[in-house]
Amino acid sequence: xxxxxQLLFSEQTLNQIHLYxxxxxxxxxVAFTQLGxxxxxxxxxxxxxxxxxxxxxxxxxxxxLLSAAINDIAKFLFINPRPDAANLAPQIxxxxxxxxxxxxxxxxxxxxxxxxxxxxxxAYVVKHRLFTIFSLFLIIAISYSRLYLGVHxxxxxxxxxxxxxxIFLCVIALIPHYDRLWNTGIIHxxxxxxxxxxxxxxxxxxxxxxKSLGVLSGFAIGFILNKDKSEEIxxxxxxxxxxxxxxxxxxxxxxxxxxxVFPSSNVFDFIRYWFMxxxxxxxxxxxxxxxxxxxxxxx
Numbered sequence: 332x333x334x335x336x337q338l339l340f341s342e343q344t345l346n347q348i349h350l351y352x353x354x355x356x357x358x359x360x361v362a363f364t365q366l367g368x369x370x371x372x373x374x375x376x377x378x379x380x381x382x383x384x385x386x387x388x389x390x391x392x393x394x395x396l397l398s399a400a401i402n403d404i405a406k407f408l409f410i411n412p413r414p415d416a417a418n419l420a421p422q423i424x425x426x427x428x429x430x431x432x433x434x435x436x437x438x439x440x441x442x443x444x445x446x447x448x449x450x451x452x453x454a455y456v457v458k459h460r461l462f463t464i465f466s467l468f469l470i471i472a473i474s475y476s477r478l479y480l481g482v483h484x485x486x487x488x489x490x491x492x493x494x495x496x497x498i499f500l501c502v503i504a505l506i507p508h509y510d511r512l513w514n515t516g517i518i519h520x521x522x523x524x525x526x527x528x529x530x531x532x533x534x535x536x537x538x539x540x541x542k543s544l545g546v547l548s549g550f551a552i553g554f555i556l557n558k559d560k561s562e563e564i565x566x567x568x569x570x571x572x573x574x575x576x577x578x579x580x581x582x583x584x585x586x587x588x589x590x591x592v593f594p595s596s597n598v599f600d601f602i603r604y605w606f607m608x609x610x611x612x613x614x615x616x617x618x619x620x621x622x623x624x625x626x627x628x629x630x
Contacts, residue, residue: 334411334438339486342418345478348485349423356479357426363476364430366469367442372449377578377611381619382571389554389612390509391452394502396547396608398448398495402441403540404531405494411438411487419481427481435539440483440491443474447495448502455503515555524551532601545601549608556613570625578615582607 334340350356365371372395379388413431416424447470454466474492477483515523528548532541585607593599619625
């Protein structure tokens with residue numbers, strides 16, 4: 332059976348492939364793993380949407396959010412454990428205890444899967460050789476950091492890379508149909524981007540599933556409601572920083588503020604993250620257009 336394979340799912344493999352080079356490498360690996368954390372994407376995707384290029388941000392954002400939802404569903408279905416610190420070498424065991432998520436299944440690795448989808452899709456739409464090389468490096472570094480920290484088995488990371496590659500290939504096949512998403516009718520949009528994700532979030536009882544589906548749903552609906560079809564955004568550093576600070580502050584306000592109001596449940600987690608997604612693709616752009624300084628073109 333797949334999960335009983337000793338090469339892919341044993342702490343001994345992690346002990347053998349770990350690079351012992353001191354605390355400086357620990358610091359670097361933690362930095363790479365931070366690039367695969369939720370907060371990194373919460374910061375980067377809105378910045379791309381508000382300040383750089385709406386088309387690129389939408390393609391990359393929906394690809395990432397879809398991947399996150401699929402990863403959460405896969406973890407819910409497989410519920411495969413993460414490495415046990417008791418079976419790891421002392422140096423890795425210490426890292427495992429510090430950075431291993433609590434009560435989160437291991438397969439497939441969300442960091443590895445998200446890295447493939449996010450950086451792979453971004454490299455595909457940017458189409459610049461140096462950026463593609465940089466993206467490949469980050470995919471490898473982020474994926475290896477999960478093994479280095481002892482928080483995933485080799486099979487978890489391999490599974491994340493494979494699943495991420497499948498999603499990436501599906502995304503690039505659908506890119507030519509980008510305009511159809513924007514022109515989706517409101518009835519179809521509500522069915523496919525609100526009702527269906529909400530039902531899945533309710534049926535599958537993991538809160539992470541509700542969160543990823545919620546933000547995907549809100550982002551997609553906001554994108555469809557947004558009537559400003561301009562894709563290129565003239566970048567000017569001060570207005571861009573102002574939009575970013577205002578926008579992220581409100582995202583965090585929605586995320587933490589509604590947590591104080593709503594009880595902890597799948598439905599309310601879905602709603603809370605739905606409003607976060609809607610703010611990114613609809614609320615914030617509408618607000619910025621009403622503030623002349625933030626909407627003006629740079630010289």
